Amino acid sequence: KQEVTQIPAALSVPEGENLVLNCSFTDSAIYNLQWFRQDPGKGLTSLLLIQSSQREQTSGRLNASLDKSSGRSTLYIAASQPGDSATYLCAGINAGKSTFGDGTTLTVKP
């Protein structure tokens, strides 16, 4: 059974810092790894999707990496801004089923 863990559960940084969010999964037979952002009271917004044949994906200030052999993915956020404050969730996808971590709640202080 796939289990996904995100550490830390919460993170507070000053504006402008670079930061890394961690995601680990127990079953390396994932097909894709997807990172989401969730604002309070809102649904999930897809940030990056890494397919199993890829090692990383980039979108603007975001870079996500995937290491299936170690069961880890990281989301790197460069030059953080207060608007980045949200909960970030990762999900391992296999046979169409997504297994989510419980998220990291990020607060970026002005």
Add this chain to the structure above:
Amino acid sequence: EAGVAQSPRYKIIEKRQSVAFWCNPISGHATLYWYQQILGQGPKLLIQFQNNGVVDDSQLPKDRFSAERLKGVDSTLKIQPAKLEDSAVYLCASSPSVDSEAFFGQGTRLTVV
């Protein structure tokens, strides 16, 4: 392109009552998912449809939860009777096919009192 539409956005009911949620996926998306997200946790899959067929409902509490996608487009999720522990956000998602990128709706926040 229109996103995944869900209604209602909020619902408050008393325990033992019934409730239904509606989801309209992105046009052309064959795969539809219902997730339950309890406060402070990540979403957990309840049921997955491929067109109008159920692919996975192993985590659906079938004694009280039911879902259908009769015409392979929109879907309804029903809870009858509701319990206090059913208080959560119910998220609908769709994707063009299995293992492709999933897109989520805004969710329905259910409070059972």
